[in-house]
Amino acid sequence: MxxxxxxxxxxxxxxxxxxxxxxxxxxxxxxxxxxxxxxxxxxxxxxxxxxxxxxxxxxxxxxxxxxxxxxxxxxxxxxxxxxxxxxIPNGVDYESIQQFAPLDRSVLNYNTTDRILLCAGRLSEQKAPLDVLTAFERTVSTDPVRYASLKLLFVGDGPLRATLEKRVVASRCRSAVQIAGWRSDVLNIMKSSDALILASRWEGLPNVILEAQAAGLPVVASDIDGCRELVDDNVTGRIFRSGDSGNLAQVVIEVLENPVKTKALASAAALNVAMEYSWATCISRFHQLLLQP
The missing domain is CATH 3.40.50.2000 (Glycogen Phosphorylase B;)
Structure with missing residues (x-):
């Protein structure tokens, strides 16, 4: 070098x-x-x-x-x-993300009446997928009939996949949980989902939140470094206590039961991404930094 x-x-x-x-x-x-x-x-x-x-x-x-x-x-x-x-925060290609079409739900064996909670990211301790599964189980258990159409979709791979698969098999909600592995069409899946859940224990500035917000997908994220800068609770999304599956379940229920408010939060988040987190803005900030003596 x-x-x-x-x-x-x-x-x-x-x-x-x-x-x-x-x-x-x-x-x-x-x-x-x-x-x-x-x-x-x-x-x-x-x-x-x-x-x-x-x-x-x-x-x-x-x-x-x-x-x-x-x-x-x-x-x-x-x-x-x-x-x-x-x-200098990350940027996303907001205009390009707008052009992605929703994935045909039948590709993943879902129908139009299903409500899909998406968990996209590496299956690792950092991303806490087991917390998400536990919260999903708690959500469904509050009203199994009302939430019969609720689905949990994991997209990604990693060292916790085998452990997660075993937990899913043993879960009373196993028929509603799918582990799709790594996929190249995550943005299309976002356009077909009802909410993104990010339960990370630590992050820098998670791109998956920016991408979901740009795609118009409501976001539920843990109260940690990075996430708090992208998700203003009850303004551009929802926040829950990191590591608290019970609190996550409560917030998920609030998101599901208040569709008008949830849509408004997603719209506000999309506008914020377009204004503050575009690639053009990111590149301009780096350009200014690199030109400094």
């Missing part, structure tokens, strides 16, 4: 993610790159991340975080001055 940087002689080196940040700032200094900027995507509190960041912070001229919460936590963990940190 040092040789490549010496040959290309960039004015600025911009890296993203922990390993690339460490390697990039060391190689960049050795190669004589004038300005080095490190991108921080997640507020990783593990010492194995924070200490290498602390030990090499003097090699970085500036940091750019994906959210205000990530910026704040990373600054505190690594002892970074406020004037060395900027925040």
């Amino acid at each position: 040092k040789s490549a940087l010496k040959a290309q002689r960039p004015d600025v080196l911009l890296t993203f993610l922990h390993q690339a940040n460490i390697v990039g700032r060391i190689a960049g200094r050795w190669a004589g790159v004038p300005r080095i900027i490190s991108g921080v995507r997640v507020a990783d509190r593990r010492w194995s991340v924070s200490w290498p960041e602390r030990l090499t912070r003097h090699l970085t001229d500036h940091y750019v975080a994906v959210s205000q919460s990530v910026a704040s936590v990373h600054r505190q963990l690594c002892g970074i001055a406020a004037d060395r940190m900027s925040t």
